[in-house]
Amino acid sequence: MSPGATRADPEGPLPPIIAAMGEPAGGPLLEVRNLTVRYGKAIRALDDVDLTVAEGTATTVLGANGAGKTTLLRAITGLLGFHDGAVAGGSIALRGERIDGADPARIVRSGIAQVMEGRRVLGDLTIEENLLVGATTAPRRADLRARIAASYEMFPVLGDRRGDQAGLLSGGQQQMLAMARALMTEPTLLILDEPSLGLAPLIAEQIRDSIIALRDAGTTVLLVEQNAAMALSIADEAVVLRNGRVALAGPAAELAGNSSVHDMYLGTS
C-alpha cells in the first residue's frame, strides 16, 4: 500500500473518511510488507500487516490491548525470538535493506533505537552517566560531548540535574532521559513504546511536545501508544491495528477528526 492510501478493514466497514493524503516528507525509511508473525505454532499475532514510515515523519501505531502493537515492534527490533515468536511471512526493510530475521545487535547498528515501555533508566547512575551508557553502541564516538550538550538543549531539566542519580527523577523526567539516551546513538529511526504510560496528563503533554520537537529536528519517529488522542496529535501518519490486521491507515489528522474511528477501532471516544 502506498503511504498515501488508506486501507479497509477486512472485518468491517470503514467510516467514510480518510481520502487522499499529502505526500510524505521524505522517501520510505522503514517498509513493512505483508508481515505475518506467529507465536509458537498456533497463535497468529500479526497477519499481512503493511506499514511505511517516511523519512523525517512521525508515524503512530494504535490499537486496543492485544491488537499486535508490541508484536510489530518486536518484529522490527528483532526481539521476537525471545518471546517464542517468529516472522512467518512478509518482509521488513530499513532504507531498502532487509532486516527481518537479523539479530537485534545488527538491527541496532543499522540505526534503529527503541525506548522501551516503562522507561528503564539506570537509577543508580547519574543522568550524564546514563547518556554515556547510551552512547556505547553509537557508531561515532568523537562528538560525544556535543551530543550530550544537544540532549541538554533539548531537555534542559536533564542538564540542570546532570549530576543527580537518574532514580531520583520524576516519571516524566525519566521518560525524557530514556529518549535522550536513545538519541545518543543518533538513530535513523527512533521507536517509542507507550511513552505516556503512567504519566500525569500535564507531564504527558511535555513528552508530546518533546516528541514533536524531535520530529521537527529531523528524527524519524515510530510511536506506539494506547493514548490515541495524544499519538494522533503528534503523528503525521497513523496505522490502527485490530486483531493483528491493519484496520485503518491514513493521515493522523484525518483519523483524529473522526470520532467513529475512536469508537470502532480504539475502544475510546
Ligand code: ATP
Ligand atoms: P498491549 O497494548 O496489551 O500490550 P498489543 O497491541 O501490544 O497489546 P501484543 O502484545 O502484540 O498486543 O499481542 C498480540 C497478540 O499476541 C495477543 O493475542 C497476545 O495474547 C499474543 N501474544 C503476545 N505475546 C505473546 C507470547 N509471547 N506468546 C504467545 N502469545 C503472545
